[in-house]
Amino acid sequence: MLRLKRVKRIHLILTAFICIFLLVSCAGPKPQDVFTGPEASQSSSIHPKTPKPSPVPKTTTLELRAVGDIMMHDPQVEAGLQADGSYHFNHFFEDIQPYLKGADIVIGNLETTISNEEKGYGGYPNFRSPAALIGALKNAGFQILTTANNHALDGREFGTVHTLDTLDENGILHTGTARTSEERDRILMVEKNDIKIGILAYTYGTNGMEVTIPDRKLPFTINYIDKDRIREDIHRAREEGAEVLITCIHWGTEYQRNPNDSQKEMADFLISQGVDIIFGSHPHVLQPMERRKVRLEDGTEKEVFLIYSLGNFISNQRDPYRDSGVILDLKINRDGNTGAIHLGDISYTPTWVYRFSQNGKPDFRVLPVGKFMKNGKLSGSAEERIRSVWEETTTHLGQNGFQVNE
Secondary structure, three states, rough: HHHHHHHHHHHHHHHHHHHHHHHHHOOOOOOOOOOOOHHHHHOOOOOOOOOOOOOOOOOOOEEEEEEEOOOOOHHHHHHHHHHOOOEOHHHOOOOHHHHHHHOOEEEEEEOOOEEOOOOOOOOOOOOOOOOOOHHHHHOOOOEEOOOOOOOOOOHHHHHHHHHHHHHOOOOOOOEOEEOHHHHHHHEEEEEEEEEEEEEEEEEOOOOOOHOOOOOOOHHHEEOEEOOOHHHHHHHHHHHHHOHHHHHHHEEEOOOOOOOOOOHHHHHHHHOOOOOOEEEEEEEOEEEEEEEEEEEOOOOOOOEEEEEEEEEEOOOOOOOOOOOOEEEEEEEEOOOOOOOOOEEEEEEEEEEEEHHHHHHHHHHHHHHHHHHHHHHHOOHHHHHHHHHHHHHHHHHOOOOOOEOOOO
């Protein structure tokens, strides 16, 4: 009996082992084990990840806008005078401001000195303007003003220094005149959008006012056109890393719409020395511009640009051609692949100085010609004149590769 019970117990134990064995054998591998063997690496290589394409190098662009002579005759000073004795000129530029703002660099020729109440204000022949003018130009969008022109010494030594002090106080960069020899020798360098630009400025003369400056100070007070000095400045600018070199030059014959032989010869000299862009001023009327290819010493070619005169940006001169100018828009590109820098699109916006009477005294606005020719805000002789300005400007400057902006 005992033996029978023992046999049955052994039989049950064996049966249990057999069942457990069968259950384990029938069970599949754990899910996590499926991807741990060599087969896993083979199956994952069937659908490899697509590598991300390398980013395409981008072309870097710097946008530069330039205007001509910024003058302040007596009627303009009067127009800025407020009832409390202060001066305010922002309204002169409120219509043109959108055409200046937004550029990387905005530059113009400041053809007046800055004075104060004690020294007095005035226009031609000795331009001495209130400091509020500089604040208005800053508000309009100007970042750089050149000061080498025939009226730079109109305020004598005080005016030259006070002008530069006022520009500094308003955060406007400048070149062309200096307070010390060290300042004169510093090249104005501006770096925007990874492009480094050097800016130089010179004038043909100062209307005899150089006699008001002490002899020991005159060599650094203002930059006169001198080929040896210009050559040295260009060399120094390149040594300091200037990739693009701009020269603003006060030259030519007043009120003549075409450059004289001296301008042409000087332009050739500047280009031969490595200047890339030339902005001319002084004639107070527009003179032609050109985009020129030049061959370098290594046999390669590059493009340069020059405009012999940008005309008047603002003044009280009312004769035909003297009441207008342009905002030049020039793009400088750096190739994303090679790093080479070259000129891009060049266009211009015709401008006109609108003079009118308000509250019993003269007032002024710099207007974009294309816009005000169409918007119906002018009438009579003003409308007639602004249409003439458009025709005069676009005919004289032409459209050979230069777009005209409205």
